[in-house]
Amino acid sequence: MTAPQDPAADPSAPGTPPAAARTAPSAPDAAPGARPVPAHPPSRSRTVLAAAHVVADPHTTTPDGPAAVDWDATLAFRHHLWAHGLGVAEAMDTAQRGAGLDWPAAAELIRRSAAEARTVGGLLACGAGTDQLAPHETSLDRIRGAYEEQLGLVEDAGARPVLMASRQLAAAATGPEDYRALYCHLLRQAARPVILHWLGPVFDPALAGYWGSVDPDAATETLLAIVADHPGKVDGVKVSLLDPAREVALRRRLPPAVRCYTGDDFHYPELIAGDEHGASHALLGVFDPLAPLAAAAVRLLDGGDTAGFRAALDPTVALARHLFEAPTRHYRTGIVLLAWLAGHQSHFAMVGGLQSARSLPHLRRAHQLADRLGLFPDPELAAHRMRRLLAGHGAGDA
Template sequence: MTRVSSRIELPVAGGGFRTVEPAEPRGWTLHPDPYETRVAFAAAHVVADPWGENVPGAPAALDWDATLAFRRHLFSYGLGVAEAMDTAQRNMGLDWAAVQELVHRSAEQAQAHGARIAAGAGTDHRPDAATIDEVIAAYSEQVEFVEGTGAQVILMASRQLAAAAAGPEDYLRVYNELLRQVREPVILHWLGEAFDPQLRGYWGSGDVDAATVTFVQLVEAHAAKVDGVKVSLLSAEHEIGLRAALPTDVRLYTGDDFNYPELIRGDGTHHSDALLGAFAVVAPAASAALAALDQGDLARYDAEMAPTLPLSRKVFEAPTFYYKTGIAFLAWLSGHQPGFTMVGGLQSARSIVHLSEVFALANEARLFPDPERAAAKFRGLLEVAGAVR
């Protein structure tokens, strides 16, 4: 294969440039079947309609063809889709009307492809829910909708519950009621304040150890209704301790975009499964790593995962809740969406220097299907930003 020779000048922090040569594209192997040793979901983003009024505060206008095609891309690498989660801009521009259509369309597509899908049920359509009873009613409405589409329910963390709860007892009251209602086992989602500052003190305490006691108490009481827990606290130490404390048949789906390779690999006794926004970015490499794990080839697993981690850590760096910008940026450069535009105008949430570093790390990981085309697109954005020599 002839090496791509088109170079790109990337701006660096503090002024100046560095030259990057696009890497040779890699021929990734498709893997449409699920994996034998791990369950893996990618939390998928949504593609904004370039002709839509996707400005701050406006109703979301989506490019449905590109949004659904991206999910087929994830299915082709054996990944399930975690739908309508924070990656899809829940609480950051994706309104309830768009959520409903998204979950409905995505669930139909997953069923047609024999792929796994889980979707977030929360309370964000009721920002006025101020009492515990109102929070339960709001949750129940979304749970009923998600179950009606055939998708597995993910009980998302609720801003309204965080505001209304006086302590751990209120959290237990809400989740006890919801877990009595659901028809099939759900995934519980504990989203840390790095992803959403309004969730500080979730489970009734700002002390993570105390909150964990409440969380485990809930899971133990309803183990038959809990398929797994999705924990996004960005603490490998906490996750390792929690997964050992869970009931035997309850999975821990890592949401740690800073440490996922070691957590999925496991320690020989316990391991984490995956529900990651990062997997929307690194799907081909994650697929190659998980296929190696199925074959017991830990060295190849490590080698496939290694280049993805610096990229994920850059995409998810503080302020972490703006990671969606990096995911949409790389989807655009990789040809999965027509332009770099996002619901709510969120494409402006990261600097051009940050995006330059993301580009360089994705290039090093050989994730661009057409590196020369990706570089040409990014040059255009650099020119618009005035970040050229």
């Protein structure tokens, strides 16, 4: 059987569940630029943000050129997330900040996404960093100025700021006091509560020793001191260490009004479910491809059904761990692949040419795992596109 434009997948292919077992949770946008009407309100029990990817313009993207973005498809995907009741974490590392998306493009992305969020009342948090500086900038004054510029742009757009971990600060700071001085300066002038971002070296090796120490216990104390010194200025702390025990320990020491946002793409079901002492909220790159399943699972938590939440979300961990396997920083390639296979964009090109950052076997396995979860609204389209990708690289269908 052949679809009008894409041939059907082979139903006998290994790992292909029967048609009756497929539970594709949502259809992709009908066309680039489509704006789905929000079908679900945000969660009542957790604040849940999906860090969203950007869709490259395949006609002008080059590895060494400035970032070229397909704005219609990129913004349509944000509406897809809002339609499911998720918030959007914009211009973060999932959007290739520091990996192809330069500051001018990130600034435009923030402005455009904020304008779109206002049309649907969508929750939006945006990254503010220092990536307009040269990579080896060592002046703390210039680093502070760069943060101020980006923080001001995010606030002017009406979004909640996320103070992203800075590679330049990690290189320039001589100890914890440099971090406390800079962050305290920024928090004093912030117009609204911000999210602090602790991105571990597993995601970005240049951030080793953040908060002034390679000892995570000492780094934790510095972060907690910054939070404690500025009551009412910190909405939450986003923790991306892939260390669930450390996240739970930090979560229990945060002031009651300060959220812990898990960025742990390996252990998110247990961290969001929580325990008798509390739970994590979420700011996750893996919720980009998992949006329909993740949103439905969190709605179960709203009704007090923790067991149902775990039953819905636990099966997604195998896919998440595959996407984020070492080198973890290349997880974006699998996320963009799945967006293409799901029909959210018309091509598998990435800013900076990073579609080549993962091997074909890795991409093939991502397709198989996502298919078993029922993530593709049109499994035949996804299978056809995957076969086409493999064939185009001489890999055949094996």
